[in-house]
Amino acid sequence: MIIILIWVEMINNNNNNNNNNNKACTTTLTKIEPIYINIKIKQIKFKHKHNIPLDFPLDITITEYIQNLKHDSLLSAHTQTNDTFKKFFPSIPIPKFINPDFYTTQFYTGHGHFQKYLHRIQRSNTDTCTCTNNTPQDSIHLIIQCPHYTNIRHELQLHNIISPNQFVQNKQTYTKFKLLCKHIYTHLHTLSF
Incomplete structure (x- = not known):
């Protein structure tokens, strides 16, 4: 299940900071990795499929490496969320039953x-x-x-x-x-x- 949040922004003096918080909260709640992580994952899968050498540790599988990328991405997004969000969700992952509205x-x-x-x-x-x-x-x-x-x-x-x-x-x-x-x-x- 994919949850999509539509964010209506207010114009104010701290617009850049709010944009970062909004994106971080949305990423963390939806559990959807940012586009650059998605592209990196697709590149890894493509290289693997076509036997092109991969540049990640040899002691883990591709699946584990991709899971680590996704987890690190969500962790990074969570650290950028605002304090109120962190009071509800002090750590990740967000429980699966959470369906924001x-x-x-x-x-x-x-x-x-x-x-x-x-x-x-x-x-x-x-x-x-x-x-x-x-x-x-x-x-x-x-x-x-x-x-x-x-x-x-x-x-x-x-x-x-x-x-x-x-x-x-x-x-x-x-x-x-x-x-x-x-x-x-x-x-x-x-x-x-």
């Missing part, structure tokens, strides 16, 4: 309808949550701490979660997390109109 991707990356992000890209005058005057409203605050969403966290039995990576540790919790993200996004989106 429009809502969860915003929470993984922190690039959504959150006051902290909107303030950073100069779309809001404040970065604080409406639940208090001094707490930045980011995705982590909303899913774990914000009192506005205490009831839905209890209904979904997610109220004992204290760390973002706990939302993605098993399929059952992840399914509930997707519902939480959609609920919060929908609520925030209605507040802005």
Whole structure:
């Protein structure tokens, strides 16, 4: 299964840094290697098929070498992701049951309808949550701490979660997390109109 994410970028002062983070998050979530790795793999397979000498260690098979290339590529992409993403996924590989969607991707990356992000890209005058005057409203605050969403966290039995990576540790919790993200996004989106 291949997951394709379409990223809508906002114009801001840190566009290059955001582009790198966006590409890294997308690469890590989709588990698709960058084009240069894909080309290198195709070259290796072509050389092997046509008995052209290969330039990799002789103590491993071609399959192992290709797996190592893919793993190293994902590891590199993971190190380039933003801090919010790393709180959900502190290490790779990403569990196979993770199927990011429009809502969860915003929470993984922190690039959504959150006051902290909107303030950073100069779309809001404040970065604080409406639940208090001094707490930045980011995705982590909303899913774990914000009192506005205490009831839905209890209904979904997610109220004992204290760390973002706990939302993605098993399929059952992840399914509930997707519902939480959609609920919060929908609520925030209605507040802005």
